[in-house]
Amino acid sequence: MLPLGTLAPDFQLPDTAGKTIALRDFAGAPALLVMFICNHCPFVRHVRAELAQLGRDYGGRQVAVVAINSNDATAYPEDSPQAMVEETQAAGYTFPYLFDASQTVARAYRAACTPDFFLFDARQRLVYRGQLDDSRPGNGLPVTGKDLRAALEAVLAGAPVATAQKPSLGCNIKWKAGNEPDYFLH
Numbered sequence: 477m478l479p480l481g482t483l484a485p486d487f488q489l490p491d492t493a494g495k496t497i498a499l500r501d502f503a504g505a506p507a508l509l510v511m512f513i514c515n516h517c518p519f520v521r522h523v524r525a526e527l528a529q530l531g532r533d534y535g536g537r538q539v540a541v542v543a544i545n546s547n548d549a550t551a552y553p554e555d556s557p558q559a560m561v562e563e564t565q566a567a568g569y570t571f572p573y574l575f576d577a578s579q580t581v582a583r584a585y586r587a588a589c590t591p592d593f594f595l596f597d598a599r600q601r602l603v604y605r606g607q608l609d610d611s612r613p614g615n616g617l618p619v620t621g622k623d624l625r626a627a628l629e630a631v632l633a634g635a636p637v638a639t640a641q642k643p644s645l646g647c648n649i650k651w652k653a654g655n656e657p658d659y660f661l662h
Contacts, residue, residue, distance in 0.1 A: 606644060
């Protein structure tokens, strides 16, 4: 996992409208939430309404929220940029949804699954990398976003984020053949 305190790895990626979005675009935000998601993963589909709600709730509080799809769109066409346009509209995402065709951004963040969450403070230092909440497809627990929301609230209050963090759980990022990162293989 990316160590707490790590400076947000840089990125410059296209969004669903074809606009290039970069890390520097979020400078000055009190917090930055980077989510690795995709369209087809049952874990993401299970929480997509909460992801959209997070965007509405925290975007209004000046938190920068961005989602990144790093899946191999050739092997998984349902995760293609065109399908991302459709998913953004269907899910009601109000945040930029970016496509990481080279998968270099996922590697830089050490993202392993979808969904995977990385929360940075105002200095863009990592303070949380963990799960949304305890809900999983089929476990009967409601999707509340409680773990991630608690971390967001702590950052906004200027309080420390709990260091006991549960890793995210979901579908593995669909790496291009031969592109699997070392951290993923071990």
